[in-house]
Amino acid sequence: MPTTRDYYEILSVTKTADGEEIKRAYRRLAMKYHPDRNPGDVEAEKNFKEAAEAYEVLSDDQKRKIYDTYGREGLKGSQGGPATHDFNRMNVEDIFSMFNDIFAGQGGMGGGRGRTHRGPPRGYDLETEVAITLEEVAKGTECDVEFTRLDVCKKCTGSGAKPGTTPVKCPTCGGQGRVQQQGLGGMFRMVTACPACAGRGQVIKEFCDGCRGKGRVPAKRSLSVKVPAGIQDGQAIRVPSEGEPPPPEASPTGDGIKGDLHVVVRVKEHKLFHREGDHLVLEMPISFTQAALGAKLEIPTISGKPTPLEVPKATQHGTVLRLDGQGLPNLRTGKSGDMGIVVKIEVPRKLTKDQEKLLRDFAATEDKSVMPETQGFWKKVLG
Numbered sequence: 001m002p003t004t005r006d007y008y009e010i011l012s013v014t015k016t017a018d019g020e021e022i023k024r025a026y027r028r029l030a031m032k033y034h035p036d037r038n039p040g041d042v043e044a045e046k047n048f049k050e051a052a053e054a055y056e057v058l059s060d061d062q063k064r065k066i067y068d069t070y071g072r073e074g075l076k077g078s079q080g081g082p083a084t085h086d087f088n089r090m091n092v093e094d095i096f097s098m099f100n101d102i103f104a105g106q107g108g109m110g111g112g113r114g115r116t117h118r119g120p121p122r123g124y125d126l127e128t129e130v131a132i133t134l135e136e137v138a139k140g141t142e143c144d145v146e147f148t149r150l151d152v153c154k155k156c157t158g159s160g161a162k163p164g165t166t167p168v169k170c171p172t173c174g175g176q177g178r179v180q181q182q183g184l185g186g187m188f189r190m191v192t193a194c195p196a197c198a199g200r201g202q203v204i205k206e207f208c209d210g211c212r213g214k215g216r217v218p219a220k221r222s223l224s225v226k227v228p229a230g231i232q233d234g235q236a237i238r239v240p241s242e243g244e245p246p247p248p249e250a251s252p253t254g255d256g257i258k259g260d261l262h263v264v265v266r267v268k269e270h271k272l273f274h275r276e277g278d279h280l281v282l283e284m285p286i287s288f289t290q291a292a293l294g295a296k297l298e299i300p301t302i303s304g305k306p307t308p309l310e311v312p313k314a315t316q317h318g319t320v321l322r323l324d325g326q327g328l329p330n331l332r333t334g335k336s337g338d339m340g341i342v343v344k345i346e347v348p349r350k351l352t353k354d355q356e357k358l359l360r361d362f363a364a365t366e367d368k369s370v371m372p373e374t375q376g377f378w379k380k381v382l383g
Contacts, residue, residue, distance in 0.1 A: 007054035007067065012234040012264060015068070016277075019059065026055035028236075028262055032127060121250035123259040126243045127236070130263055132227060134270040138302045138328055140229035144222065145263055149244045151219040152254035155210035159252050160200075162209070167202035170194060177201035177249055199249030215248035225263050230278065230331035233267040273302060278337030279327045285344045291315045299341060301326050309341065317345040 008015055011025040029051040031037070038044035057063045057075065066074040128147040152158040161167050169175040173194035180191050193199030207213035225237055243259025250256065267275070274281040280302060286295065294313040298306040307323060315321075320340045327337025351359070 004072075005050065007058055009234075010050050010054040011058065012236070013058075014232050014234065017058075022055065022058045025236075026051055026059070028125060028127065031125060121246035121256035123244040123246045123254075123257065125259040125262060127262045127264060129266055130225070130227070131266045131268055133268050134273055134275065134328075135302060135304070136227065137231060137267055137275075138229060141227045143225050143227055143263075145225050145261075146220065146222045147261065148218050148220050149242075150216040152245055153208060153211035153215055153217045156208035156215065157252075158215040158248055158254055159204075160208055160211060160213040160215035160248060161204045162206040165204075165206045167200070167204045170197035170201055170203045172196035173201060175201040193249055197249075199247070200252070201249075215252055216244075227265060228331060230329040230334070231265050231267075232331070234264065235331075236262040236264045238262055272300060273339075275328065278330050278335075280337070280339045281342060282339060283342045283344055285346045286311060286315075288345050288347060291317070291343065291345045299323065299339075301339065302328065311343070315343055315345075317343065319343045 008017070011017075011022060011029065013021055013025050017025075030048065033044045033048040033051065035041075035045050035048060057067050063075060126147060126149055128145060130143045130145060132141055132143065153160070156163060159167065170177070173179055173196065177194055177197060177199045178191045179194045194201070197203050204213045208215075211217045221242070223239070223242065225239060227237065231237075239261040241258040242261035245251070245254035245258050246256040272282060274283075282299070284297075284299070286297070290297075290311060292314060294315070295311045297309050297311060299309045301307050301323075307326060309321060309323065311321070320342050323339045323341065325336045326339035329336050348355075
Protein backbone atom coordinates (compact mmCIF):
# COMPACT_ATOMS: atom_id res chain seq x y z
CA MET A 1 0.00 0.00 0.00
CA PRO A 2 1.47 3.41 -0.94
CA THR A 3 2.31 5.88 1.80
CA THR A 4 0.06 8.80 2.65
CA ARG A 5 2.86 10.87 4.23
CA ASP A 6 4.36 13.86 2.47
CA TYR A 7 7.32 12.78 0.35
CA TYR A 8 9.48 15.71 1.48
CA GLU A 9 8.73 14.83 5.10
CA ILE A 10 9.71 11.19 4.53
CA LEU A 11 13.14 12.16 3.16
CA SER A 12 13.53 15.03 5.69
CA VAL A 13 14.26 17.58 2.97
CA THR A 14 12.72 20.94 2.14
CA LYS A 15 10.68 21.66 -0.98
CA THR A 16 13.61 23.66 -2.34
CA ALA A 17 16.04 20.72 -2.04
CA ASP A 18 18.01 20.00 -5.22
CA GLY A 19 18.48 16.59 -6.80
CA GLU A 20 21.74 15.89 -4.99
CA GLU A 21 20.21 16.64 -1.56
CA ILE A 22 17.29 14.33 -2.34
CA LYS A 23 19.64 11.58 -3.48
CA ARG A 24 21.80 11.85 -0.35
CA ALA A 25 18.74 11.80 1.91
CA TYR A 26 17.39 8.69 0.17
CA ARG A 27 20.69 6.83 0.29
CA ARG A 28 21.00 7.55 4.01
CA LEU A 29 17.52 6.17 4.72
CA ALA A 30 17.97 3.21 2.39
CA MET A 31 21.14 2.18 4.18
CA LYS A 32 19.51 2.65 7.57
CA TYR A 33 16.29 0.73 6.88
CA HIS A 34 17.27 -1.86 4.25
CA PRO A 35 15.68 -5.26 5.16
CA ASP A 36 19.05 -7.05 4.95
CA ARG A 37 20.34 -4.80 7.71
CA ASN A 38 17.13 -5.15 9.72
CA PRO A 39 16.03 -8.80 9.30
CA GLY A 40 12.49 -9.40 10.53
CA ASP A 41 11.89 -5.72 11.35
CA VAL A 42 8.50 -4.89 9.81
CA GLU A 43 8.76 -1.18 10.69
CA ALA A 44 12.18 -0.87 9.02
CA GLU A 45 10.82 -2.55 5.88
CA LYS A 46 7.90 -0.10 5.83
CA ASN A 47 10.28 2.88 6.20
CA PHE A 48 12.48 1.49 3.41
CA LYS A 49 9.52 1.23 1.03
CA GLU A 50 8.31 4.74 1.95
CA ALA A 51 11.75 6.21 1.25
CA ALA A 52 11.95 4.37 -2.09
CA GLU A 53 8.52 5.63 -3.13
CA ALA A 54 9.35 9.21 -2.15
CA TYR A 55 12.67 9.09 -4.00
CA GLU A 56 11.08 7.69 -7.15
CA VAL A 57 8.82 10.74 -7.38
CA LEU A 58 11.13 13.52 -6.15
CA SER A 59 14.12 12.37 -8.22
CA ASP A 60 12.07 12.64 -11.42
CA ASP A 61 11.68 16.31 -12.45
CA GLN A 62 8.38 15.72 -14.27
CA LYS A 63 6.79 13.68 -11.48
CA ARG A 64 8.05 16.11 -8.86
CA LYS A 65 6.43 19.02 -10.71
CA ILE A 66 3.12 17.16 -10.87
CA TYR A 67 3.36 16.21 -7.18
CA ASP A 68 4.17 19.79 -6.11
CA THR A 69 1.17 21.07 -8.06
CA TYR A 70 -1.50 18.40 -7.56
CA GLY A 71 -0.19 16.05 -4.86
CA ARG A 72 -0.65 12.28 -5.09
CA GLU A 73 -3.92 12.67 -6.97
CA GLY A 74 -2.06 14.15 -9.90
CA LEU A 75 0.32 11.19 -10.00
CA LYS A 76 -2.43 8.58 -10.17
CA GLY A 77 -3.10 9.32 -13.82
CA SER A 78 0.54 9.39 -14.86
CA GLN A 79 2.17 6.31 -16.30
CA GLY A 80 4.08 4.36 -13.68
CA GLY A 81 2.74 6.23 -10.68
CA PRO A 82 4.18 5.69 -7.22
CA ALA A 83 1.76 2.99 -6.05
CA THR A 84 4.62 0.45 -6.08
CA HIS A 85 8.30 1.29 -6.29
CA ASP A 86 9.72 0.18 -9.64
CA PHE A 87 13.50 -0.31 -9.61
CA ASN A 88 13.46 -0.65 -13.41
CA ARG A 89 12.86 3.11 -13.68
CA MET A 90 15.66 4.07 -11.32
CA ASN A 91 19.05 5.11 -12.58
CA VAL A 92 21.14 1.91 -12.70
CA GLU A 93 24.15 3.74 -11.29
CA ASP A 94 22.04 4.86 -8.30
CA ILE A 95 20.91 1.30 -7.55
CA PHE A 96 24.36 -0.24 -7.47
CA SER A 97 25.95 2.74 -5.77
CA MET A 98 23.37 2.47 -3.00
CA PHE A 99 23.78 -1.29 -2.57
CA ASN A 100 27.55 -1.03 -2.58
CA ASP A 101 27.16 1.31 0.40
CA ILE A 102 24.73 -1.05 2.12
CA PHE A 103 26.85 -4.15 1.56
CA ALA A 104 30.23 -2.42 1.81
CA GLY A 105 32.96 -5.03 1.77
CA GLN A 106 30.49 -7.90 1.24
CA GLY A 107 31.13 -8.54 -2.43
CA GLY A 108 28.83 -6.10 -4.26
CA MET A 109 26.12 -7.18 -6.69
CA GLY A 110 25.73 -10.23 -8.91
CA GLY A 111 24.01 -10.73 -12.24
CA GLY A 112 26.92 -9.44 -14.35
CA ARG A 113 26.13 -5.73 -13.85
CA GLY A 114 27.40 -5.16 -10.32
CA ARG A 115 30.44 -3.15 -9.41
CA THR A 116 33.07 -4.64 -7.16
CA HIS A 117 34.01 -2.66 -4.08
CA ARG A 118 37.26 -0.80 -4.70
CA GLY A 119 39.61 0.86 -2.30
CA PRO A 120 39.64 0.46 1.48
CA PRO A 121 36.47 -0.85 3.14
CA ARG A 122 34.08 1.72 4.60
CA GLY A 123 31.96 1.60 7.73
CA TYR A 124 28.27 2.44 8.05
CA ASP A 125 26.93 5.96 8.44
CA LEU A 126 24.94 6.79 11.55
CA GLU A 127 22.14 9.25 12.19
CA THR A 128 21.04 11.13 15.28
CA GLU A 129 18.93 14.22 16.02
CA VAL A 130 19.27 17.49 17.92
CA ALA A 131 16.52 19.97 18.78
CA ILE A 132 17.20 23.72 18.69
CA THR A 133 15.16 26.88 19.16
CA LEU A 134 14.30 29.49 16.56
CA GLU A 135 16.58 31.93 18.40
CA GLU A 136 19.45 29.48 17.89
CA VAL A 137 18.55 29.25 14.20
CA ALA A 138 18.90 33.04 14.00
CA LYS A 139 22.42 33.22 15.37
CA GLY A 140 23.78 29.67 15.01
CA THR A 141 24.71 27.47 17.92
CA GLU A 142 26.83 24.59 19.13
CA CYS A 143 25.14 21.41 20.38
CA ASP A 144 26.39 18.47 22.41
CA VAL A 145 25.49 15.22 20.68
CA GLU A 146 25.48 11.79 22.30
CA PHE A 147 25.12 8.59 20.30
CA THR A 148 26.15 4.93 20.33
CA ARG A 149 28.18 3.23 17.62
CA LEU A 150 29.79 -0.18 17.19
CA ASP A 151 33.55 -0.06 17.76
CA VAL A 152 36.22 -2.76 17.46
CA CYS A 153 36.32 -5.05 20.49
CA LYS A 154 39.57 -4.42 22.32
CA LYS A 155 39.74 -7.92 23.82
CA CYS A 156 39.81 -9.80 20.52
CA THR A 157 40.85 -6.86 18.28
CA GLY A 158 37.77 -7.50 16.14
CA SER A 159 38.19 -11.20 15.35
CA GLY A 160 35.31 -12.29 17.61
CA ALA A 161 37.31 -15.30 18.76
CA LYS A 162 38.44 -15.96 22.27
CA PRO A 163 42.06 -14.83 22.65
CA GLY A 164 44.35 -17.79 21.92
CA THR A 165 41.88 -19.56 19.61
CA THR A 166 41.58 -19.56 15.82
CA PRO A 167 38.40 -19.42 13.67
CA VAL A 168 37.82 -22.17 11.07
CA LYS A 169 36.64 -22.02 7.44
CA CYS A 170 32.86 -21.62 7.05
CA PRO A 171 31.36 -24.80 5.54
CA THR A 172 28.34 -22.92 4.08
CA CYS A 173 30.24 -20.56 1.80
CA GLY A 174 33.56 -22.42 1.65
CA GLY A 175 35.38 -19.50 3.18
CA GLN A 176 34.17 -17.01 0.54
CA GLY A 177 31.98 -15.06 2.96
CA ARG A 178 29.36 -14.59 0.23
CA VAL A 179 26.39 -16.41 -1.19
CA GLN A 180 24.32 -15.63 -4.27
CA GLN A 181 20.61 -14.95 -3.84
CA GLN A 182 17.68 -13.92 -6.03
CA GLY A 183 16.69 -10.34 -5.10
CA LEU A 184 13.99 -7.73 -5.61
CA GLY A 185 11.30 -9.87 -7.20
CA GLY A 186 13.75 -11.79 -9.35
CA MET A 187 14.85 -8.74 -11.30
CA PHE A 188 18.50 -9.63 -10.75
CA ARG A 189 20.73 -11.70 -8.55
CA MET A 190 22.84 -10.23 -5.86
CA VAL A 191 25.73 -11.48 -3.79
CA THR A 192 25.15 -11.00 -0.08
CA ALA A 193 26.94 -11.90 3.09
CA CYS A 194 26.80 -15.57 4.02
CA PRO A 195 24.17 -15.95 6.77
CA ALA A 196 26.17 -18.69 8.50
CA CYS A 197 29.34 -16.66 9.04
CA ALA A 198 27.96 -13.12 8.54
CA GLY A 199 30.33 -12.61 5.61
CA ARG A 200 33.57 -13.38 7.41
CA GLY A 201 34.29 -16.67 5.65
CA GLN A 202 35.18 -18.17 9.00
CA VAL A 203 33.24 -19.70 11.86
CA ILE A 204 34.20 -19.03 15.44
CA LYS A 205 34.25 -22.05 17.72
CA GLU A 206 35.00 -20.21 20.96
CA PHE A 207 33.55 -16.71 21.29
CA CYS A 208 35.29 -13.74 22.84
CA ASP A 209 33.54 -12.95 26.12
CA GLY A 210 33.87 -9.21 25.44
CA CYS A 211 31.81 -9.11 22.23
CA ARG A 212 30.28 -12.64 22.18
CA GLY A 213 31.82 -13.37 18.83
CA LYS A 214 30.67 -10.24 17.02
CA GLY A 215 34.01 -8.46 16.95
CA ARG A 216 32.26 -5.19 17.73
CA VAL A 217 30.92 -3.69 20.94
CA PRO A 218 28.53 -0.73 21.49
CA ALA A 219 30.41 2.39 22.55
CA LYS A 220 28.92 5.70 23.66
CA ARG A 221 30.25 8.81 21.97
CA SER A 222 29.83 12.45 22.86
CA LEU A 223 30.90 15.38 20.72
CA SER A 224 30.09 19.01 19.98
CA VAL A 225 28.53 19.95 16.64
CA LYS A 226 28.35 23.45 15.17
CA VAL A 227 24.91 24.30 13.80
CA PRO A 228 25.06 27.12 11.23
CA ALA A 229 22.66 30.06 11.38
CA GLY A 230 19.66 29.75 9.07
CA ILE A 231 19.47 25.95 9.04
CA GLN A 232 16.06 24.50 8.15
CA ASP A 233 14.11 21.91 10.12
CA GLY A 234 15.04 18.42 8.88
CA GLN A 235 18.39 19.37 7.36
CA ALA A 236 21.36 17.24 8.38
CA ILE A 237 24.90 18.19 9.38
CA ARG A 238 27.51 15.69 8.26
CA VAL A 239 30.31 14.94 10.72
CA PRO A 240 33.00 12.97 8.82
CA SER A 241 34.46 9.77 10.26
CA GLU A 242 32.22 9.69 13.34
CA GLY A 243 30.25 6.69 12.07
CA GLU A 244 31.18 3.06 12.49
CA PRO A 245 34.40 1.34 11.42
CA PRO A 246 34.16 -1.19 8.57
CA PRO A 247 32.19 -4.32 9.56
CA PRO A 248 34.13 -7.42 10.70
CA GLU A 249 33.46 -9.23 7.41
CA ALA A 250 35.21 -6.40 5.53
CA SER A 251 37.96 -5.66 8.03
CA PRO A 252 38.07 -7.53 11.36
CA THR A 253 40.53 -5.06 12.86
CA GLY A 254 38.49 -2.05 11.69
CA ASP A 255 41.15 -0.78 9.29
CA GLY A 256 39.68 1.32 6.50
CA ILE A 257 37.36 4.31 6.40
CA LYS A 258 34.90 5.09 9.14
CA GLY A 259 31.40 6.10 8.15
CA ASP A 260 29.98 9.54 8.82
CA LEU A 261 27.56 10.81 11.42
CA HIS A 262 24.52 12.69 10.11
CA VAL A 263 23.01 15.02 12.71
CA VAL A 264 19.43 15.86 11.74
CA VAL A 265 18.34 19.23 13.10
CA ARG A 266 14.81 19.66 14.45
CA VAL A 267 13.61 23.21 15.10
CA LYS A 268 11.18 23.63 17.99
CA GLU A 269 7.96 25.58 17.52
CA HIS A 270 8.12 29.16 18.77
CA LYS A 271 5.48 30.69 21.00
CA LEU A 272 5.34 33.92 18.95
CA PHE A 273 6.89 33.47 15.52
CA HIS A 274 5.96 31.20 12.63
CA ARG A 275 8.67 30.45 10.09
CA GLU A 276 8.24 30.60 6.32
CA GLY A 277 11.62 29.90 4.77
CA ASP A 278 13.88 32.78 5.80
CA HIS A 279 10.90 34.97 6.76
CA LEU A 280 9.09 35.18 10.08
CA VAL A 281 5.40 35.80 10.67
CA LEU A 282 4.03 37.40 13.83
CA GLU A 283 0.32 37.72 14.59
CA MET A 284 -0.13 40.91 16.60
CA PRO A 285 -3.36 41.98 18.31
CA ILE A 286 -4.18 45.71 18.38
CA SER A 287 -7.26 47.62 19.54
CA PHE A 288 -9.79 48.97 17.04
CA THR A 289 -8.87 52.53 18.08
CA GLN A 290 -5.21 51.87 17.25
CA ALA A 291 -6.30 50.46 13.91
CA ALA A 292 -8.55 53.43 13.15
CA LEU A 293 -6.30 56.23 14.43
CA GLY A 294 -2.89 54.66 13.82
CA ALA A 295 -0.27 53.92 16.46
CA LYS A 296 3.44 53.60 17.14
CA LEU A 297 4.30 50.27 18.74
CA GLU A 298 7.34 48.34 19.92
CA ILE A 299 7.46 44.93 18.21
CA PRO A 300 9.32 41.87 19.57
CA THR A 301 11.97 40.40 17.25
CA ILE A 302 13.79 37.06 17.16
CA SER A 303 16.96 38.83 18.34
CA GLY A 304 15.20 39.78 21.58
CA LYS A 305 15.56 43.51 20.92
CA PRO A 306 12.20 45.28 20.27
CA THR A 307 11.95 47.39 17.13
CA PRO A 308 9.53 50.29 16.40
CA LEU A 309 6.59 49.79 14.04
CA GLU A 310 4.15 52.42 12.81
CA VAL A 311 0.58 51.21 12.30
CA PRO A 312 -1.04 53.45 9.66
CA LYS A 313 -4.47 55.01 10.14
CA ALA A 314 -7.42 52.92 8.95
CA THR A 315 -5.48 49.66 9.14
CA GLN A 316 -7.79 46.72 8.43
CA HIS A 317 -8.00 43.37 10.18
CA GLY A 318 -5.61 40.90 8.53
CA THR A 319 -3.35 43.58 7.05
CA VAL A 320 0.30 42.45 6.82
CA LEU A 321 2.93 45.02 7.78
CA ARG A 322 6.55 44.27 6.94
CA LEU A 323 9.81 44.86 8.78
CA ASP A 324 12.77 44.45 6.43
CA GLY A 325 15.68 42.31 7.59
CA GLN A 326 14.02 41.10 10.80
CA GLY A 327 13.69 37.49 9.65
CA LEU A 328 16.22 34.66 9.69
CA PRO A 329 19.58 34.52 7.88
CA ASN A 330 19.77 32.48 4.70
CA LEU A 331 21.92 29.39 5.21
CA ARG A 332 23.94 30.01 2.03
CA THR A 333 24.08 33.79 1.64
CA GLY A 334 23.66 34.96 5.25
CA LYS A 335 21.17 37.61 4.10
CA SER A 336 18.27 37.97 6.51
CA GLY A 337 14.66 37.59 5.47
CA ASP A 338 11.83 39.88 6.57
CA MET A 339 9.23 39.75 9.30
CA GLY A 340 5.56 40.04 8.44
CA ILE A 341 3.21 41.36 11.14
CA VAL A 342 -0.35 40.17 10.66
CA VAL A 343 -2.69 42.66 12.30
CA LYS A 344 -5.49 41.15 14.41
CA ILE A 345 -8.02 43.74 15.59
CA GLU A 346 -9.48 42.96 19.00
CA VAL A 347 -12.95 44.06 20.01
CA PRO A 348 -13.35 44.70 23.75
CA ARG A 349 -15.63 42.24 25.53
CA LYS A 350 -16.69 44.74 28.21
CA LEU A 351 -17.34 48.47 27.96
CA THR A 352 -17.94 51.12 30.61
CA LYS A 353 -21.03 53.28 30.28
CA ASP A 354 -18.93 56.22 29.10
CA GLN A 355 -17.20 54.06 26.47
CA GLU A 356 -20.51 52.68 25.25
CA LYS A 357 -21.95 56.21 24.96
CA LEU A 358 -18.95 57.40 22.96
CA LEU A 359 -19.27 54.47 20.58
CA ARG A 360 -23.02 55.02 20.12
CA ASP A 361 -22.35 58.69 19.34
CA PHE A 362 -19.69 57.60 16.86
CA ALA A 363 -22.03 55.03 15.29
CA ALA A 364 -24.64 57.75 14.74
CA THR A 365 -22.12 59.70 12.64
CA GLU A 366 -20.96 56.76 10.49
CA ASP A 367 -21.50 57.04 6.75
CA LYS A 368 -21.74 53.45 5.54
CA SER A 369 -21.69 54.60 1.91
CA VAL A 370 -17.97 55.35 2.18
CA MET A 371 -17.16 51.90 3.60
CA PRO A 372 -16.32 49.79 0.51
CA GLU A 373 -16.35 46.40 2.26
CA THR A 374 -19.83 46.97 3.72
CA GLN A 375 -21.16 48.49 0.52
CA GLY A 376 -19.86 45.60 -1.60
CA PHE A 377 -21.31 43.00 0.76
CA TRP A 378 -24.86 44.37 0.64
CA LYS A 379 -24.71 44.72 -3.13
CA LYS A 380 -24.05 40.96 -3.31
CA VAL A 381 -26.83 40.20 -0.82
CA LEU A 382 -29.44 42.30 -2.59
CA GLY A 383 -28.38 41.10 -6.02
